[in-house]
Amino acid sequence: MIELIHILVLFGLIITAALIVWQKDLIAAAVTFAAFSFLLSIEFYILQAPDVAIAEAAVGAGVSTAIFIIAIRATHNQEVT
Amino acid sequence: MSDCMSKIIRTTADIMFMFIVVFGFYIVLHGHLTPGGGFQGGAVIATGFILLIVAHKLDDFLGWFKKKAFQNFEMSGLILFIGTALAAIPLGYLFFMNFLSGAGGLFGQVVPYGVNPGFLNTAGTIPIMNIAVGIEVLGGLSIIILYMTSGISNHEEGE
Numbered sequence: 001m002i003e004l005i006h007i008l009v010l011f012g013l014i015i016t017a018a019l020i021v022w023q024k025d026l027i028a029a030a031v032t033f034a035a036f037s038f039l040l041s042i043e044f045y046i047l048q049a050p051d052v053a054i055a056e057a058a059v060g061a062g063v064s065t066a067i068f069i070i071a072i073r074a075t076h077n078q079e080v081t
Numbered sequence: 082m083s084d085c086m087s088k089i090i091r092t093t094a095d096i097m098f099m100f101i102v103v104f105g106f107y108i109v110l111h112g113h114l115t116p117g118g119g120f121q122g123g124a125v126i127a128t129g130f131i132l133l134i135v136a137h138k139l140d141d142f143l144g145w146f147k148k149k150a151f152q153n154f155e156m157s158g159l160i161l162f163i164g165t166a167l168a169a170i171p172l173g174y175l176f177f178m179n180f181l182s183g184a185g186g187l188f189g190q191v192v193p194y195g196v197n198p199g200f201l202n203t204a205g206t207i208p209i210m211n212i213a214v215g216i217e218v219l220g221g222l223s224i225i226i227l228y229m230t231s232g233i234s235n236h237e238e239g240e
Contacts, residue, residue, distance in 0.1 A: 050116035050117075051116045051117065051118070051121065053116075054108065054116060054117045054121040054125070055120065055121050055124065058121060058124035058125045058127075058128055059124050062124070062125075062127075062128030062131065062132075063124065063127065063128060063131060063222055063226070066128075066131045066132075066134070066135050066226055067226065067229065069135055070135065070226070070229055070230055070233065073233065074233040
């Protein structure tokens with residue numbers, strides 16, 4: 001059972017990491033990065049490092065996403081060709 | 082950044098703020114028993130404040146919490162940490178000595194032998210230092226985001 005969850009989390013990590021690059025919308029990319037960080041914290045928990053998992057969930061999914069959203073708000077949306 | 086986010090996001094942030102802060106203080110207070118501790122709990126509490134900063138207007142947030150309050154949180158956390166470490170010297174112990182452990186009173190309960198569910202009132206000065214680090218990280222991470230947001234507002238007014 002735990003192996004199945006482990007494999008699902010690893011595939012989810014790869015898929016979300018690819019989606020971060022492929023997203024056109026910057027806010028969507030920031031939210032996808034939060035999802036990637038959440039899956040990474042689950043992976044840390046499966047690998048029996050709950051201390052690192054809590055730090056990753058708080059700093060990776062919370063603080064860095066807020067920093068990205070504030071930075072995206074401060075800039076203008078312009079397509080560079 | 083004169084506009085705030087939609088009403089759904091603001092209401093959700095208002096409701097989630099209380100639960101996030103209570104969970105963060107739980108992690109800080111149980112730092113010597115369960116995974117987590119001062120930094121992790123402080124980061125979780127700061128996430129709650131950052132959620133309010135992102136969801137609401139900056140002026141509304143500064144009406145509820147002052148910048149000076151976060152500076153005072155950070156300052157008092159550092160003073161409490163180094164004060165707890167230095168308090169061992171006048172009592173005749175070494176620097177950072179765990180002088181409260183096993184002495185009765187505050188966090189001084191002796192841990193019984195064998196398997197136990199974990200007792201909160203143990204471990205001496207370690208919970209006090211966890212609380213100090215938690216308060217300091219709460220102030221520090223919140224004020225980083227607060228000053229970033231203030232910088233954006235000043236930049237847009239200057240344009």
